[in-house]
Amino acid sequence: MNEELELLRDTAIRFVESEMAPQDEAARHRGHVGHELWLKAGALGLLCADIPTEFGGGGGDFRHCAVIYGEMTRRALTGMNVGSHDIVAHYLLNHGTLAQKQRYLPRMASGELVGAIAMSEPSAGSDLQGIRTRAERVGDAYVVNGSKTFISNGHLAGLVMVVAKTGAARGTQGTTIMIVEPKDLPGYRVGRLLDKIGMRAQDTAELFFDDMRLDADSVLGGVEGNGFFQMMSDLPYERVIISASVVATMEGAYEATLRYTREREAFGKPIAQFQNSKFKLAEIATNVKVARVFVDRCIEDLVAGRLDTAGASMAKLWTTELQGKVIDECLQLFGGYGYVNDYPIARMYVDARITRIFGGTSEIMKEVISRAL
Numbered sequence: 001m002n003e004e005l006e007l008l009r010d011t012a013i014r015f016v017e018s019e020m021a022p023q024d025e026a027a028r029h030r031g032h033v034g035h036e037l038w039l040k041a042g043a044l045g046l047l048c049a050d051i052p053t054e055f056g057g058g059g060g061d062f063r064h065c066a067v068i069y070g071e072m073t074r075r076a077l078t079g080m081n082v083g084s085h086d087i088v089a090h091y092l093l094n095h096g097t098l099a100q101k102q103r104y105l106p107r108m109a110s111g112e113l114v115g116a117i118a119m120s121e122p123s124a125g126s127d128l129q130g131i132r133t134r135a136e137r138v139g140d141a142y143v144v145n146g147s148k149t150f151i152s153n154g155h156l157a158g159l160v161m162v163v164a165k166t167g168a169a170r171g172t173q174g175t176t177i178m179i180v181e182p183k184d185l186p187g188y189r190v191g192r193l194l195d196k197i198g199m200r201a202q203d204t205a206e207l208f209f210d211d212m213r214l215d216a217d218s219v220l221g222g223v224e225g226n227g228f229f230q231m232m233s234d235l236p237y238e239r240v241i242i243s244a245s246v247v248a249t250m251e252g253a254y255e256a257t258l259r260y261t262r263e264r265e266a267f268g269k270p271i272a273q274f275q276n277s278k279f280k281l282a283e284i285a286t287n288v289k290v291a292r293v294f295v296d297r298c299i300e301d302l303v304a305g306r307l308d309t310a311g312a313s314m315a316k317l318w319t320t321e322l323q324g325k326v327i328d329e330c331l332q333l334f335g336g337y338g339y340v341n342d343y344p345i346a347r348m349y350v351d352a353r354i355t356r357i358f359g360g361t362s363e364i365m366k367e368v369i370s371r372a373l
């Protein structure tokens with residue numbers, strides 16, 4: 001942290017407390033936060049914080065993003081998947097043509113376009129080589145057919161990176177990322193909002209493409225067949241987004257639990273004074289501290305360009321597994337109130353369950369790590 005990051009943190013806190021928190025209940029019922037909130041976040045510089053200013057971004061680095069994600073998740077506010085949005089911006093920054101960057105990045109930074117990444121399909125999640133969506137070159141256009149599921153920000157998305165098969169090449173060589181701006185695009189259809197157990201304010205949708213025609217310049221980077229390489233090279237960034245959010249959630253859960261157990265009394269004294277509570281809180285505090293140090297180190301390495309996929313996968317595996325344990329133990333110290341949605345710890349508990357699954361499951365993280373041993 002430094003003074004500039006502290007100022008950004010203050011802005012993020014003001015946004016989270018004055019804009020996100022009051023609307024969270026309504027967003028949880030609706031299943032999405034609405035586009036207006038994204039525009040407000042954009043106006044405050046909370047989107048694309050690590051994209052260069054020449055493309056409309058904040059001109060910072062990943063530390064800036066981590067501050068923003070952290071202030072949302074430590075308050076159990078998960079309605080905006082800013083991480084997915086920033087990943088889309090990074091795909092453009094790292095792999096897009098100059099024209100693609102100029103066309104989309106400023107509109108993403110302002111919140112005009114909400115970003116989504118569409119990899120997963122009904123029959124392909126962990127095994128992305130099994131995707132069936134096809135983008136067929138026809139004259140000077142591409143015709144896309146297929147479907148996607150579980151797409152974060154899918155309902156509100158104004159810019160979708162669709163992973164598709166192209167050409168005759170098989171396997172990794174035949175995978176291409178297509179840039180799709182869905183507004184008024186024939187053949188593009190958003191399906192239902194998925195009825196999830198947690199992250200209920202965050203939209204997760206199905207997408208369908210029926211003879212959807214795209215201009216020839218819709219290929220990310222302009223060259224077919226680079227999709228797998230592009231996805232793989234951005235994996236450390238994506239996994240640290242999850243780890244940074246997770247560690248902030250654990251900190252938020254710990255702080256809320258400490259406050260609660262000091263206030264709530266049983267048998268004539270605060271819950272926090274029972275030996276079991278003290279020991280549990282001591283364990284939780286230790287785990288959270290170790291996680292913070294490890295993730296901060298990963299953030300430093302990412303910013304310095306030396307975090308590899310195995311290292312980022314270790315961070316994702318370890319922090320998300322730990323999150324499950326830490327939040328479960330925090331909830332226990334709340335007693336029955338921990339099970340009631342009025343208390344953020346209840347939302348953190350259900351929200352936490354997905355982090356071991358999305359962005360690559362814990363089992364896939366172990367596969368990736370074991371290959372690098």
Ligand SMILES: Cc1cc2nc3c(=O)[nH]c(=O)nc-3n(C[C@H](O)[C@H](O)[C@H](O)COP(=O)(O)OP(=O)(O)OC[C@H]3O[C@@H](n4cnc5c(N)ncnc54)[C@H](O)[C@@H]3O)c2cc1C
Nearest residue numbers: 117118119120124125126150151152357358359360361363
């Ligand atoms: C809320 C939410 C948001 C999401 N957001 C997005 C998004 O924005 N974009 C997107 O593209 N996807 C998104 N996903 C999809 C997510 O990335 C996938 O659910 C995840 O990658 C797992 O794929 P799957 O569900 O098909 O499970 P499967 O791949 O069917 O796996 C089922 C089980 O088998 C295990 N398994 C699979 N292969 C192996 C193996 N080789 N060795 C050992 N075990 C294995 C898995 O670990 C898992 O336990 C999201 C999912 C959810 C629920």
